[in-house]
Amino acid sequence: MSTLQRTDPEMAAIIADERTRQVETLELIASENYASAAVLEATGSVFTNKYAEGYPGKRYYAGNQHSDRVESLAIERAQRLFGAEHVNVQPTSGAEANMAAYFATIQPGDTVMGLSLDQGGHLTHGSPVNFSGRLYRFIPYTVDRESETLDMAAIRALARESRPKLIVAGYTAYPRRIDFAAFADIARQNGALLMADMSHIAGLVAGGQHASPVPVSDLVTTTTHKTLRGPRGGMILCKAELAEAVDKAVFPGTQGGPHLHSIAGKAVAFGEALEPAFVDYARQIVENAAALAEALMEGGLRLVSGGTDNHLILADCNSVGISGLKAQNALQGAGVITNKNTIPYDTRSPFVGSGLRLGTPALTSRGMGPAEMRRVASWIVRVLKDPDGEGVRESVREEVAAFARSFPVPGITDVAIAMS
Numbered sequence: 495m496s497t498l499q500r501t502d503p504e505m506a507a508i509i510a511d512e513r514t515r516q517v518e519t520l521e522l523i524a525s526e527n528y529a530s531a532a533v534l535e536a537t538g539s540v541f542t543n544k545y546a547e548g549y550p551g552k553r554y555y556a557g558n559q560h561s562d563r564v565e566s567l568a569i570e571r572a573q574r575l576f577g578a579e580h581v582n583v584q585p586t587s588g589a590e591a592n593m594a595a596y597f598a599t600i601q602p603g604d605t606v607m608g609l610s611l612d613q614g615g616h617l618t619h620g621s622p623v624n625f626s627g628r629l630y631r632f633i634p635y636t637v638d639r640e641s642e643t644l645d646m647a648a649i650r651a652l653a654r655e656s657r658p659k660l661i662v663a664g665y666t667a668y669p670r671r672i673d674f675a676a677f678a679d680i681a682r683q684n685g686a687l688l689m690a691d692m693s694h695i696a697g698l699v700a701g702g703q704h705a706s707p708v709p710v711s712d713l714v715t716t717t718t719h720k721t722l723r724g725p726r727g728g729m730i731l732c733k734a735e736l737a738e739a740v741d742k743a744v745f746p747g748t749q750g751g752p753h754l755h756s757i758a759g760k761a762v763a764f765g766e767a768l769e770p771a772f773v774d775y776a777r778q779i780v781e782n783a784a785a786l787a788e789a790l791m792e793g794g795l796r797l798v799s800g801g802t803d804n805h806l807i808l809a810d811c812n813s814v815g816i817s818g819l820k821a822q823n824a825l826q827g828a829g830v831i832t833n834k835n836t837i838p839y840d841t842r843s844p845f846v847g848s849g850l851r852l853g854t855p856a857l858t859s860r861g862m863g864p865a866e867m868r869r870v871a872s873w874i875v876r877v878l879k880d881p882d883g884e885g886v887r888e889s890v891r892e893e894v895a896a897f898a899r900s901f902p903v904p905g906i907t908d909v910a911i912a913m914s
C-alpha cells in the first residue's frame with residue numbers, strides 16, 4: 495500500500511482511476527504525452543519544498559546550493575539540446591513563457607502579428623479573452639484558403655503594411671512545416687523581432703525532425719510537456735542580447751518563486767532528449783502521423799492541407815457529415831481520446847468546430863508504429879461513420895482497451911494497480 499493510499503484513500507482512488515484511464519484508452523491529443531518514470535520521480539521530489547526566487551548564484555533565500563545545481567543543469571542541458579545562447583527554464587507553463595517573452599520585448603499597445611486563432615494560433619497569440627489580446631494590438635495573419643497552408647508572400651505583405659514590433663510564428667493546430675527562416679527574413683526586413691513559439695514541435699526540433707527556429711529567431715518559447723515529453727512547464731530560449739530582459743520579465747516581471755521540482759523534471763527530460771534514442775522517437779512520431787493520415791484519408795476523411803509533415807493531423811469532419819464536437823464525443827465513448835478544433839475558414843462556432851485534431855506523440859511513446867496507426871485509423875473511421883451507433887462504440891471500446899493494455903504507458907510501471 496502506498497503512503498497516499500494510507501493517508502488519503504479518496505485521492506489515491508482518483509489517481510488510480512486516472513492511471514487506468516491512461517492505460518486503457520488511446521491518447522491522440524496532439525499536445526499530450528507520457529512523461530517517463532524518471533521525469534515523474536524528479537517532478538515529485540523534495541524540491542517541491544524549496545523557495546528559490548532569483549537565479550543560480552543570485553537567490554533571495556538561503557539554502558539554495560542544490561537548487562542552483564538543479565537549475566544550472568536544466569539550463570546547460572537545454573542549451574546543448576537546442577544550441578541556444580541563453581535559456582530561462584523558470585516559466586511554469588507555455589502561457590507564462592509567452593507572457594514573459596512579450597514583457598521582455600514589447601510595450602502594451604504595440605502591434606504584433608500572429609496566426610489567427612481559429613486557424614491554429616494559440617490563445618496567447620492575441621485572443622481577446624487572453625491578456626495578449628487585451629494588452630497588445632494583434633494583427634492576425636491567415637492560411638491560404640485553397641492550400642490551407644501559410645502563404646509567406648501574403649504574410650510578408652501584411653508585415654509591410656502593419657509594421658509590427660514582433661511577429662509570432664508557431665501554432666497549436668498546424669499540420670505542416672513552418673518556414674522559420676522566411677519568418678526571420680520578413681521580421682528583419684520590417685524592423686520586427688521574431689518570436690517562435692515551438693510548444694508543439696519542440697520534441698521534433700530536438701530530435702532533428704523539424705528545422706530549428708533557434709538560430710533564426712530573436713527568442714523562442716516552448717512548453718516542455720508536449721512532444722518534448724517532460725513535466726508540465728515552459729521555457730524561453732533567446733539571443734544573448736535579450737538574456738537580461740527575458741530573465742527580468744520572468745522574475746520578478748511575471749512570476750514569483752520558480753517551481754524547482756518542475757525544473758528538476760525538465761532537466762531529466764532534456765537529458766532524455768539528448769540521448770540518441772530520442773531522434774528515433776521523434777522520427778517515429780512523424781512516420782506514425784503520416785501512416786495515420788494516409789489511412790484516415792483512405793477511410794474517407796478529408797485532412798486539412800491534404801496531410802501532415804509533423805506530429806499532428808487536422809481532420810475535416812464535414813467530410814463524414816458531422817461536427818468536430820460530435821466526432822470527439824463519439825470517439826471518447828469508444829476509448830479514443832481526441833479534441834475538436836476549428837479548421838481554417840470554419841463555418842461552425844469554436845465550441846462545436848468542424849475539425850478533429852489528432853496527434854501521435856503519446857501513442858508513439860507507447861511503442862506503437864505504422865501498423866498500429868492503421869488499426870487506430872480503422873477504429874476512428876468505424877466510429878465516425880456511425881457516430882450514434884452505440885453498438886459500434888461499445889465493440890470498438892472493448893477492442894481498444896484490450897489493444898491499449900498491451901502497450902505499456904511509460905511512467906506507469908505498476909500496471910497491475912492501474913488495471914485493478
Ligand SMILES: *Cc1c(COP(=O)(O)O)cnc(C)c1O
Pocket residue numbers: 525586587588589590592616618664665666691692693694717727728
Ligand atoms: C500549448 C501551447 C501554449 C501554452 O502552453 P500551456 O502550458 O498550456 O500554457 C502556447 N503556445 C502554443 C503554440 C501551444 O501549443
